[in-house]
Amino acid sequence: MPDKKQDLIDQQLQDLNNDGVDRRGFLKCMAWTGTGLVWTMSGGIPVSRAFAKSHDRKAGKGGDFSFVQISDSHIGFSKPANPDVTATLQTAINKINAMADKPDFIIHTGDLSQLSKPSEFDTLDQVLRGASAKQIYFVPGEHDMLSDNGDEYLQRYGKGTTGNGWYSFDHKGVHFIGLVNVANLKAGGMGSLGHEQLEWFEDDLRGRSASTPIVLFAHIPLWTIYPDWGWGTDDSEQALSYVKRFGSVTVLNGHIHQIMQKVEGKVSFHTAMSTAFPQPAPGTAPSAGPVKVPADQLQRVLGITDVNYVVSGRSLAVVDSPLGDSGSSASWNGGLGAVGSPLG
Amino acid sequence: MTRKNVWLASLATPVVIAMLLLLAGSSSVTANDQPSAANAAVKIDNFVFGPQTITVPVGTTVTWTNSDDIPHTAVSTDGVFKSKVMDTDEHFSYTFTKAGTYPYYCSVHPKMTGKVVVQ
Numbered sequence: 001m002p003d004k005k006q007d008l009i010d011q012q013l014q015d016l017n018n019d020g021v022d023r024r025g026f027l028k029c030m031a032w033t034g035t036g037l038v039w040t041m042s043g044g045i046p047v048s049r050a051f052a053k054s055h056d057r058k059a060g061k062g063g064d065f066s067f068v069q070i071s072d073s074h075i076g077f078s079k080p081a082n083p084d085v086t087a088t089l090q091t092a093i094n095k096i097n098a099m100a101d102k103p104d105f106i107i108h109t110g111d112l113s114q115l116s117k118p119s120e121f122d123t124l125d126q127v128l129r130g131a132s133a134k135q136i137y138f139v140p141g142e143h144d145m146l147s148d149n150g151d152e153y154l155q156r157y158g159k160g161t162t163g164n165g166w167y168s169f170d171h172k173g174v175h176f177i178g179l180v181n182v183a184n185l186k187a188g189g190m191g192s193l194g195h196e197q198l199e200w201f202e203d204d205l206r207g208r209s210a211s212t213p214i215v216l217f218a219h220i221p222l223w224t225i226y227p228d229w230g231w232g233t234d235d236s237e238q239a240l241s242y243v244k245r246f247g248s249v250t251v252l253n254g255h256i257h258q259i260m261q262k263v264e265g266k267v268s269f270h271t272a273m274s275t276a277f278p279q280p281a282p283g284t285a286p287s288a289g290p291v292k293v294p295a296d297q298l299q300r301v302l303g304i305t306d307v308n309y310v311v312s313g314r315s316l317a318v319v320d321s322p323l324g325d326s327g328s329s330a331s332w333n334g335g336l337g338a339v340g341s342p343l344g
Numbered sequence: 345m346t347r348k349n350v351w352l353a354s355l356a357t358p359v360v361i362a363m364l365l366l367l368a369g370s371s372s373v374t375a376n377d378q379p380s381a382a383n384a385a386v387k388i389d390n391f392v393f394g395p396q397t398i399t400v401p402v403g404t405t406v407t408w409t410n411s412d413d414i415p416h417t418a419v420s421t422d423g424v425f426k427s428k429v430m431d432t433d434e435h436f437s438y439t440f441t442k443a444g445t446y447p448y449y450c451s452v453h454p455k456m457t458g459k460v461v462v463q
Contacts, residue, residue, distance in 0.1 A: 056436075063412060079413040079432070114415070114431075115415055115431060116429075142452050142453075143415070143452070146429045146452065147413065147429070185392065185451060185452075185454040186454055187421045187447065187448075187449035187457055188449065188452055188454060188455065188457050189454045189455070190454070190455065227455075228455070229391070229455065230453055230454065230455040286390040287390035287391040287392070287412070288391060289390065289412055289413055289414055290413050290414070291389065
């Protein structure tokens with residue numbers, strides 16, 4: 001499974017490298033799948049140092065910050081692919097708490113729960129209360145909107161949001177927008193933002209300087225990964241047309257329980273691993289259902305995503321790390337010129 | 345439960361059943377009037393409704409059963425029926441009393457679509 005995924009990622013990166021896009025100065029991407037990463041992260045400065053080496057020595061000045069993305073906790077899931085999703089979420093939180101560079105906040109990109117049950121949300125809240133980062137931002141996954149049109153989710157996590165739970169906020173010069181593409185889905189379609197949200201989104205960006213780094217986050221990928229499995233968002237193209245004028249756009253999604261990356265112009269797309277169970281690479285299985293891996297390998301295919309913002313480059317570096325040690329350090333370069341070798 | 349309670353319950357049960365029969369009278373008669381009434385099954389497996397199109401006589405009760413590890417729904421595209429969320433091995437039934445074509449989908453995974461043709 002990891003090898004297959006690795007092949008797929010390598011393939012994608014090769015595609016990236018051939019697209020002729022000059023992406024210097026706006027984004028660095030590194031994803032690692034080895035022990036090196038964990039260690040590197042706990043050692044501090046790894047990503048920004050690698051970034052600074054090749055780009056800008058001034059990195060590290062005040063204003064730099066990082067945040068962590070977690071996704072697809074599926075609290076309530078208890079099938080063989082992971083009989084204890086609460087424990088693996090706890091492992092993810094422990095990992096975040098152990099980071100030397102404390103993230104300013106956490107973003108959860110949906111599927112908090114398996115069945116939108118109050119008890120599942122309660123368990124999630126209980127685990128997340130143990131996070132050292134006290135601010136947590138959410139967007140819902142389709143599993144969180146299963147009851148009463150998402151009322152249970154919205155009551156708990158949607159305070160101060162618009163519509164089905166979309167909102168934006170600013171943090172140290174970066175503009176974040178949480179979008180909802182799991183509500184009112186149409187027969188035969190994929191994820192959907194809908195007219196009302198698109199209007200709100202366009203309006204939210206109006207008047208903002210093109211040099212403002214933008215981070216979009218939503219549950220289902222905002223780029224089409226695999227339509228047969230609904231891994232995309234029908235009206236994402238319109239949404240992305242609104243961010244075209246910005247110099248740095250990072251799109252963070254979940255839903256597919258594996259890492260995928262793509263760069264298109266100045267927009268970098270990234271999907272995160274789940275904290276609960278892996279899903280197959282597109283088209284490699286009869287369906288997108290949970291993949292069962294041997295218990296001792298489960299934590300290698302679950303993980304968290306650390307995103308570092310470096311003020312001087314107005315860039316974000318995205319680093320994925322598995323929950324468990326993976327033995328060998330199978331790091332790979334993000335195709336953007338960053339060097340993914342462990343420090344040490 | 346004490347002996348007295350058992351006695352009370354045994355007395356009350358026929359009364360309740362009689363009331364229910366009275367209440368349900370008209371609809372149960374209608375159902376019995378359908379000579380071709382039958383049951384049909386749609387299995388949800390690997391994110392697919394199987395069979396994708398099912399043709400049944402009027403009065404048939406169709407039962408959807410979810411065999412996936414992931415929850416699904418069966419929701420009529422035209423608003424005729426809407427299942428609750430079906431977790432693994434849970435099911436939902438709907439009785440079709442009028443001829444017609446009833447497209448439906450899983451509102452959680454809308455790529456999953458199916459059709460019930462009632463003749």
